[in-house]
Amino acid sequence: MASPRSAVLTASVLLACTALMAAFVPSPVASRPAAQTVPAAALSAAAIAAPTAAYAEEGSSVWIPALSAVGAGFAIGLAAIGSGVGQGIASGRCIDGISRQPEVADDLRGVLLLSLAFMESLTIYGLVIALVLLFANPLIK
Numbered sequence: 001m002a003s004p005r006s007a008v009l010t011a012s013v014l015l016a017c018t019a020l021m022a023a024f025v026p027s028p029v030a031s032r033p034a035a036q037t038v039p040a041a042a043l044s045a046a047a048i049a050a051p052t053a054a055y056a057e058e059g060s061s062v063w064i065p066a067l068s069a070v071g072a073g074f075a076i077g078l079a080a081i082g083s084g085v086g087q088g089i090a091s092g093r094c095i096d097g098i099s100r101q102p103e104v105a106d107d108l109r110g111v112l113l114l115s116l117a118f119m120e121s122l123t124i125y126g127l128v129i130a131l132v133l134l135f136a137n138p139l140i141k
């Protein structure tokens with residue numbers, strides 16, 4: 001039963017991709033009809049049916065682990081980028097403050113270290129989410 005369902009879903013995804021290509025990529029043929037419109041219902045049906053291709057075969061779906069790996073990459077990448085930018089901005093502002101008022105260097109240094117620890121904890125949360133998606137994924141049975 002999985003093969004016909006998979007074939008139908010694959011055909012619907014290919015049909016939707018063809019419709020999108022025809023809508024956005026001009027054809028080299030000079031004699032084209034003035035307006036080629038695909039009904040919105042057909043595109044909506046293909047968009048709704050496409051995610052179910054991940055469950056075409058219950059036992060051997062590779063979509064969920066593959067997309068989990070992509071999600072893990074995004075999680076750790078965005079967490080590292082965001083934390084790195086935030087730490088750089090905070091450190092730069094602290095150095096500016098210390099250079100303007102050297103007498104408050106001890107106070108600024110303490111606040112800076114505390115804020116850097118909080119920023120780094122957010123990166124560690126991103127790492128934990130990535131590790132959960134890779135090794136203890138709740139979506140995989």
